[in-house]
Amino acid sequence: AQTVTQSQPEMSVQEAETVTLSCTYDTSESDYYLFWYKQPPSRQMILVIRQEAYKQQNATENRFSVNFQKAAKSFSLKISDSQLGDAAMYFCAYRSPYTASKLTFGTGTRLQVTL
Amino acid sequence: DSGVTQTPKHLITATGQRVTLRCSPRSGDLSVYWYQQSLDQGLQFLIQYYNGEERAKGNILERFSAQQFPDLHSELNLSSLELGDSALYFCASSVGDSVGYEQYFGPGTRLTVT
Numbered sequence: 001a002q003t004v005t006q007s008q009p010e011m012s013v014q015e016a017e018t019v020t021l022s023c024t025y026d027t028s029e030s031d032y033y034l035f036w037y038k039q040p041p042s043r044q045m046i047l048v049i050r051q052e053a054y055k056q057q058n059a060t061e062n063r064f065s066v067n068f069q070k071a072a073k074s075f076s077l078k079i080s081d082s083q084l085g086d087a088a089m090y091f092c093a094y095r096s097p098y099t100a101s102k103l104t105f106g107t108g109t110r111l112q113v114t115l
Numbered sequence: 116d117s118g119v120t121q122t123p124k125h126l127i128t129a130t131g132q133r134v135t136l137r138c139s140p141r142s143g144d145l146s147v148y149w150y151q152q153s154l155d156q157g158l159q160f161l162i163q164y165y166n167g168e169e170r171a172k173g174n175i176l177e178r179f180s181a182q183q184f185p186d187l188h189s190e191l192n193l194s195s196l197e198l199g200d201s202a203l204y205f206c207a208s209s210v211g212d213s214v215g216y217e218q219y220f221g222p223g224t225r226l227t228v229t
Contacts, residue, residue, distance in 0.1 A: 033214055043203060044117075045220035091158065097214035102148065102173055103207075105158035 002027045002094050006106035013082045014114050020067075021077045021109045023092030033095040034068065034075045035103070040088040048090070051075065079111075087113045118142065119208050119221035127227045133194040136224045140187055140208030146170070147189040148209075148218060149181060153202035164189055165212040196228045 003026045013019035025034070036048040051059045051068050059066050063080045079086055092106040118141035128134055140147050149161040151174075160173035164183035175181075178196075183189040193200060203223045209216040 037220075042222075043225075044222055045205060045207075047217065047219075050217075095214050099171065101146075101209075101212055101214045101216070101218075102160040102163060102171060103150070103158075103218065104160070107157050 002029075002032075002096060002099075002104050004092050004094050004104055004106035006090075006092055006109050008109045009107070010110045010112070012112040012114060013079070013086075015082055015084060017082055018078060018080045019082055019111065021079075021090050021092075021111065023075045023077070023106055025073050025075065025092070025094050027073070027094065027096070029096055029098065031097055033097075034066075035093040035095065036064070036066070036075075036077045037091045037093060037105075038086075038088045039091065039108070040085075045091075049077065082113050084113050084115075087111055117219040117221060119144075119206060119219050121204075121206050121221040121224050123224060124222065125225045125227070127229065128196060129229055130196055130198060132196050132228075133192065134196065134226065136191040136193070136204050136206075136226070138189045138191070138206030138208075138221060140189070140206075141219055144208035144210050144219070145187065146209045146212040146216070147183055147187070148207040149175075149189070149191050150205040150207065151202045152205065152223070153199075155199070156202075158205075161191070163212065170212055193226070198228050201226055201228045 093103045120139045161175040163171040207218040
């Protein structure tokens with residue numbers, strides 16, 4: 001079974017600075033999808049970014065980008081020019097094409113943004 | 116707003132009781148997923164339906180059951196409730212059930228068992 005590990009329970013960043021959240025995963029599959037979800041205090045789960053394993057190019061969405069290292073099974077999220085609205089729980093998730101497309105989540109990283 | 120609706124938003128009930136959580140997927144989405152978010156277990160996949168048929172089961176207790184109706188809305192039934200069932204229950208939907216389709220999450224139902 002696949003597992004997702006987020007080793008940073010909490011992170012803090014100053015407004016306008018850059019922060020990187022770490023995620024590692026364990027799988028024997030060669031084809032899969034990886035995601036970062038944001039959960040603000042409202043508890044809504046919001047998709048931030050996704051990466052297909054077969055794509056070598058790292059995904060980017062505005063201020064959010066990933067560093068996908070397939071061989072190392074690492075999938076980190078970089079947030080540039082951090083804003084107060086970025087404060088939230090961030091979950092890394094794995095999705096296999098072979099297990100009914102369920103999402104397997106990590107334990108989350110709480111990001112604080114300070115002035 | 117993801118387009119996925121869940122009712123009720125909050126539910127408070129006593130141990131031993133039974134509750135039903137309802138989910139309406141986005142228009143056109145055939146697949147519905149249920150997830151549980153608790154302090155102890157984190158975010159866990161419970162069950163998936165596609166066009167009325169059960170497609171996959173995750174860590175769903177035998178006391179829990181679900182179904183998807185012809186109009187594609189889904190209900191999650193929780194019975195013989197225990198304190199440990201207190202959690203946030205999410206429904207997500209997608210157009211299809213293959214890995215390439217995005218899952219859109221509803222706002223969740225917060226269940227408190229006292």
